[in-house]
Amino acid sequence: MAGRDVLSADCGRRADDAGGAGLSAHPHSxxxxxxxxxxxxxxxxxxxxxxxxxxxxxxxxxCPEHGEFSAPVWRGEPAFTGWVRxxxxxxxxxxxxxxxxxxxxxxxxxxxxxxxxxTLLIEVTQxxxxxxxxxxxxxxxxxxxxxxxxxEQCARRGEGxxxxxxxxxxxxxxxxxxxxxxxxxxxxxxxxxxxGGEPTLRDDLPQLIAAVRGLGYPFVQLNTNGxxxxxxxxxxxxxAAAGLDSVFLQFDGPDDAATARLRGLPLHADKVRAVxxxxxxxxxxxxxxxxxxxxxDHCLGDIVRFGLSRVPVVRGAHFQPVSFFGRYxxxxxxxxxxxxxxxxxxxxxxxxxxxVMRAVRDQTDGLIPLSHLHPPGCEHAQCxxxxxxxxxxxxxxxxxxxxxCGTGGSGGNGTAAGGMFPAPIPAALGAERAxxxxxxxxxxxDPAAGPAGPDGAMDAAPPRDDFERFxxxxxxxxxxxxxxxxxxxxxxxxxxxxxxxxxxAPDGRMVPFCAWNLTSxxxxxxxxxxxxxxxxxxxxxxxxxxxxxxx
Numbered sequence: 001m002a003g004r005d006v007l008s009a010d011c012g013r014r015a016d017d018a019g020g021a022g023l024s025a026h027p028h029s030x031x032x033x034x035x036x037x038x039x040x041x042x043x044x045x046x047x048x049x050x051x052x053x054x055x056x057x058x059x060x061x062x063c064p065e066h067g068e069f070s071a072p073v074w075r076g077e078p079a080f081t082g083w084v085r086x087x088x089x090x091x092x093x094x095x096x097x098x099x100x101x102x103x104x105x106x107x108x109x110x111x112x113x114x115x116x117x118x119t120l121l122i123e124v125t126q127x128x129x130x131x132x133x134x135x136x137x138x139x140x141x142x143x144x145x146x147x148x149x150x151x152e153q154c155a156r157r158g159e160g161x162x163x164x165x166x167x168x169x170x171x172x173x174x175x176x177x178x179x180x181x182x183x184x185x186x187x188x189x190x191x192x193x194x195x196g197g198e199p200t201l202r203d204d205l206p207q208l209i210a211a212v213r214g215l216g217y218p219f220v221q222l223n224t225n226g227x228x229x230x231x232x233x234x235x236x237x238x239x240a241a242a243g244l245d246s247v248f249l250q251f252d253g254p255d256d257a258a259t260a261r262l263r264g265l266p267l268h269a270d271k272v273r274a275v276x277x278x279x280x281x282x283x284x285x286x287x288x289x290x291x292x293x294x295x296x297d298h299c300l301g302d303i304v305r306f307g308l309s310r311v312p313v314v315r316g317a318h319f320q321p322v323s324f325f326g327r328y329x330x331x332x333x334x335x336x337x338x339x340x341x342x343x344x345x346x347x348x349x350x351x352x353x354x355x356v357m358r359a360v361r362d363q364t365d366g367l368i369p370l371s372h373l374h375p376p377g378c379e380h381a382q383c384x385x386x387x388x389x390x391x392x393x394x395x396x397x398x399x400x401x402x403x404x405c406g407t408g409g410s411g412g413n414g415t416a417a418g419g420m421f422p423a424p425i426p427a428a429l430g431a432e433r434a435x436x437x438x439x440x441x442x443x444x445x446d447p448a449a450g451p452a453g454p455d456g457a458m459d460a461a462p463p464r465d466d467f468e469r470f471x472x473x474x475x476x477x478x479x480x481x482x483x484x485x486x487x488x489x490x491x492x493x494x495x496x497x498x499x500x501x502x503x504x505a506p507d508g509r510m511v512p513f514c515a516w517n518l519t520s521x522x523x524x525x526x527x528x529x530x531x532x533x534x535x536x537x538x539x540x541x542x543x544x545x546x547x548x549x550x551x
Contacts, residue, residue: 029053032081038104039063040488040521045102048492052080059490071489073382075352078370083354083382084421085375087498089114090428094186097509097531103493104518105532108509109502116431117510118378118438118500120183120190121223124176124208125197126165130225132263133329134290134322136485136517139197140165165197171506173204177211179504184215186510187502191219191438193248200228200235206242213243219439221246223288226274227267236274236281246315246442247278251287254306258296261330279313284444286315286479291356292322292331292349300356301363308478311391312445316479319360321351323485325519353484357385360480368480372399377430379483380498386481388441400477431500445475486514488521507531 030052037048037059048061050073057074074080093116097108106112128140171179180192192212199205199222212220222239226249229236236247249271252258256266278285287307291297300319307314324331324346332346360368368387375381389397486495491514499512511527518526526532 036493037061041066085381086424087427104515107511107515115427117187117190121193122504125170128198136326138327195223209242223248225250230270230273236277240281246284254302284315293351312475319482324487378434380495384483
């Protein structure tokens with residue numbers, strides 16, 4: 001692919017389809033660095049380059065069998081070359097997988113991985129009460145595919161089909177607890193995120209939360225669509241009583257439009273009721289928005305404003321640019337609008353981290369300037385951004401220091417005072433700081449910070465002394481953050497080796513999140529069906545033991 005074809009909106013297609021020598025041969029391009037990736041077709045190894053073309057950076061790679069591919073990973077300010085937070089790699093704890101097939105096929109963690117675990121995610125079910133057009137895990141897969149009029153209606157409504165995954169297919173309570181117990185020495189004091197599927201479909205979720213806390217993990221978060229929280233009176237309270245700290249709530253916009261497009265149903269009212277239920281139960285909430293260009297990238301400021309109106313129960317807004325693995329119907333998914341039309345749909349929806357940052361800045365009328373958003377101190381700098389603010393009653397924000405990804409100490413856009421880049425820190429120190437910050441910030445504040453009204457707003461009664469003033473300010477802290485996950489077009493093994501979000505796989509491995517979810521262009525997963533190639537399980541027969549229990 002050469003000349004103007006290189007710079008078209010369809011940057012994710014095969015370079016060879018347009019002819020020419022490839023992006024790196026473009027007269028206005030500049031190779032910034034060499035790295036490694038995978039082929040989107042076969043997921044085999046592919047040497048790659050980060051190539052700058054104007055203010056855009058693309059990942060360009062070549063598969064010896066399927067040719068050259070490219071996709072944008074950065075567009076515009078803040079500058080890619082200035083967005084840095086260097087780390088000194090830290091060796092894994094304990095055992096894991098060994099070098100055999102190369103990155104990312106050796107994930108488990110392998111000896112080349114350079115970061116400890118900040119968040120350990122465990123998928124507790126593949127069942128779901130939705131069938132979202134966009135889903136990392138392809139949860140509820142088969143909705144409407146089992147035949148019959150009911151299945152077809154179910155698919156049209158976007159609801160999950162119970163026939164796709166059954167209750168008895170879930171891992172048992174004993175299996176899940178055993179898996180996390182075995183991983184405890186390797187994961188350390190990781191924060192636990194319970195995910196799926198939709199975890200609230202497990203009726204034993206309170207018992208699971210209590211068991212996880214009993215293993216000594218200091219923080220438990222629920223990743224959920226919020227429907228059961230919204231619709232079942234007292235459910236949020238039962239989860240809080242069991243030891244749940246925080247809710248990572250799917251929240252894609254300020255109204256039904258984005259929810260209907262990304263989740264298949266108009267569910268905004270349920271999202272608001274879920275926030276209210278968490279407020280009553282004393283659970284902190286993080287609003288989590290999947291951002292797709294042309295779908296909801298125009299309303300990120302509205303999501304921030306909604307969150308600020310519900311401080312202190314809402315602890316932050318977290319934006320995730322859409323990634324193309326698992327299921328992404330309507331965005332060029334296999335079996336749907338495939339071919340070049342599908343590629344165009346996929347890349348037209350792709351949005352990069354700096355574009356999200358600028359949208360947040362512009363749509364909040366400068367309330368959140370770029371200079372107050374920072375690269376992470378935990379994962380690779382190109383993976384995320386965050387900023388922490390104190391929300392005042394008059395609607396203004398004040399930078400509060402700290403960051404949900406453990407930045408700390410650096411100025412805006414990754415530079416320290418005087419324009420110098422920050423000194424490298426041990427990666428493990430960044431993970432430790434990030435874990436502590438998340439536990440402190442994403443929990444609901446202590447009741448001593450002041451009672452919350454029915455809409456989650458702080459009580460207007462003035463603090464009585466300096467200590468109450470400190471608590472009140474801490475309770476009104478609000479984070480704005482984003483994380484760009486890597487798919488088969490954008491995966492960069494340098495970034496992957498710095499990942500601090502690891503999935504507790506059924507076979508005992510801890511797999512970096514993006515590698516776990518990675519799928520080829522035809523939907524074939526790399527890790528979800530077990531370790532690739534000759535890799536075996538880790539942890540022995542203790543993984544998966546336990547009697548079958550009701551879920």
